[in-house]
Amino acid sequence: MSTDSPLIIALDYPSLDAALCMADRLDPARCRLKVGKELFTRSGPDVLDALHGRGFEVFLDLKFHDIPNTVAGAVEAAAEQGVWMVNVHASGGRRMMEAARDRLERQALSTRLIAVTVLTSMMVEDLAEVGVSVPPAEQVERLALLAQESGMHGVVCSAQESARLNALCGDDFLKVTPGIRPSFAQVGDQKRVMTPRDAMAAGSTHLVVGRPVTQAPEPMEALAAIEAELA
Ligand SMILES: O=C(O)c1cc(=O)[nH]c(=O)n1[C@@H]1O[C@H](COP(=O)(O)O)[C@@H](O)[C@H]1O
Numbered sequence: 543m544s545t546d547s548p549l550i551i552a553l554d555y556p557s558l559d560a561a562l563c564m565a566d567r568l569d570p571a572r573c574r575l576k577v578g579k580e581l582f583t584r585s586g587p588d589v590l591d592a593l594h595g596r597g598f599e600v601f602l603d604l605k606f607h608d609i610p611n612t613v614a615g616a617v618e619a620a621a622e623q624g625v626w627m628v629n630v631h632a633s634g635g636r637r638m639m640e641a642a643r644d645r646l647e648r649q650a651l652s653t654r655l656i657a658v659t660v661l662t663s664m665m666v667e668d669l670a671e672v673g674v675s676v677p678p679a680e681q682v683e684r685l686a687l688l689a690q691e692s693g694m695h696g697v698v699c700s701a702q703e704s705a706r707l708n709a710l711c712g713d714d715f716l717k718v719t720p721g722i723r724p725s726f727a728q729v730g731d732q733k734r735v736m737t738p739r740d741a742m743a744a745g746s747t748h749l750v751v752g753r754p755v756t757q758a759p760e761p762m763e764a765l766a767a768i769e770a771e772l773a
Pocket residue numbers: 552554578603658660661662663698699720721722732750751752753754
């Protein structure tokens with residue numbers, strides 16, 4: 543099933559059973575699902591089959607970062623399993639991103655390919671420790687432009703950077719933004735956060751929401767509350 547909802551719910555669970563338990567409480571007409579490293583490492587492709595079988599479109603969030611040939615192969619493998627979206631780290635560089643894009647094009651695979659800019663958990667001092675001496679916003683701009691030039695469909699960034707990236711890269715360039723905190727939710731370990739409404743107003747095209755929905759007593763009620771904040 544295809545949906546026009548901007549919401550992508552992060553299924554950050556340690557087992558297939560726990561993930562499917564949550565998926566069964568959600569509606570594929572009103573959200574997509576994101577499968578990340580922990581769940582995929584434990585369950586393997588079974589989780590993708592199970593979610594596709596339930597009608598969900600899936601963002602496989604494995605943030606590939608390796609030499610170009612290895613990343614191209616990994617992206618092809620993900621796309622062959624029918625995922626809606628897959629991602630790489632933009633800091634892997636132009637040749638890595640181009641190799642991944644070329645592989646999808648050559649195989650006529652329509653999976654969206656996006657690049658992570660600067661993780662939403664990182665602040666200026668974290669970047670400094672890894673040798674990046676510019677503020678997060680500046681590094682995000684640099685990596686987003688590089689990602690666009692390298693043929694990515696969009697980027698993962700904080701919603702705080704969406705407006706600037708809209709101006710730099712245009713509306714069609716996807717801005718997939720985690721660090722979303724509805725008015726009813728706790729910030730937790732995220733640093734660069736925004737509410738769903740502010741994030742969409744800033745130009746985000748998709749909102750990644752995890753714990754505010756998955757740890758709510760009634761996940762569909764939390765999702766409906768986010769939809770209401772967006773209306
Ligand atoms: O690529 C991601 O999805 C991602 C990138 C990023 O910079 N920050 C970030 O939080 N994420 C993911 O977005 C989700 C956020 O979950 P919550 O903080 O529970 O809403 C998690 O699955 C993170 O792995």
